[in-house]
Amino acid sequence: MCFILPLIVKVNLFAAARNDNELWIIDLAKLKPTKRIKLAFSAPSNLTQGASETACEATHLMNNASIEGLTVVNDNVWMVNDPWKVNYLKNIVCPADKYRYQKMAPLLFKMKIDETWFD
Numbered sequence: 189m190c191f192i193l194p195l196i197v198k199v200n201l202f203a204a205a206r207n208d209n210e211l212w213i214i215d216l217a218k219l220k221p222t223k224r225i226k227l228a229f230s231a232p233s234n235l236t237q238g239a240s241e242t243a244c245e246a247t248h249l250m251n252n253a254s255i256e257g258l259t260v261v262n263d264n265v266w267m268v269n270d271p272w273k274v275n276y277l278k279n280i281v282c283p284a285d286k287y288r289y290q291k292m293a294p295l296l297f298k299m300k301i302d303e304t305w306f307d
Contacts, residue, residue: 192247195305198217199215199216199217200213200214200215200305200306201213201214201216202214202258202260202265203258204255204267205255206254206255206269206272207252207272207275208237208244208272209226209227209228209229209252209253209255210224210225210226210227210268211224211225211227211258211265211299212224212225212269213225213305213306216232220273223305225305227251227253227299228232228249228250229249229250229253229269229295229297230249230250231245231248231250231279231285231295232246232247233246233247233248233281233282233284233285234282234284234285237263243280244271244281244283244285246281246283248281248285250279251275251278251279252272252275252276252278252279253267253269253295253297254269254271254272254275254276255267255268255269255270255297256268256269256270256271256294257270260301262300263300263301264298264299264300265299265301266296266297266298267295267296267297267298267299268294268295268296268297269295271289271292271294272291273292276289276292277290291294292294
């Protein structure tokens with residue numbers, strides 16, 4: 189199942205489907221083709237310092253972010269993910285992060301709007 193969550197900015201529609209890690213820029217005037225921008229999401233890790241534990245990287249690339257909602261504030265796109273049970277546990281790359289993913293804690297992402305998206 190795919191959900192499209194729109195937000196109108198100028199004459200463009202920003203949209204995301206939760207399972208493809210893409211941001212879509214749709215020209216509502218239909219003068220330009222829809223742009224599908226591939227995204228890679230990095231999540232923060234809980235850094236561990238214990239002698240018996242290996243320190244994790246500060247961030248890790250997510251397997252699947254499952255973006256569920258987005259909005260535009262000033263020059264930024266804010267996106268929130270859906271902790272989708274089918275895919276969310278695939279994001280565990282550091283043992284210190286396991287608890288948050290098992291509890292299905294959502295993440296909020298901020299990305300600066302790139303003017304080239306509208307070319």
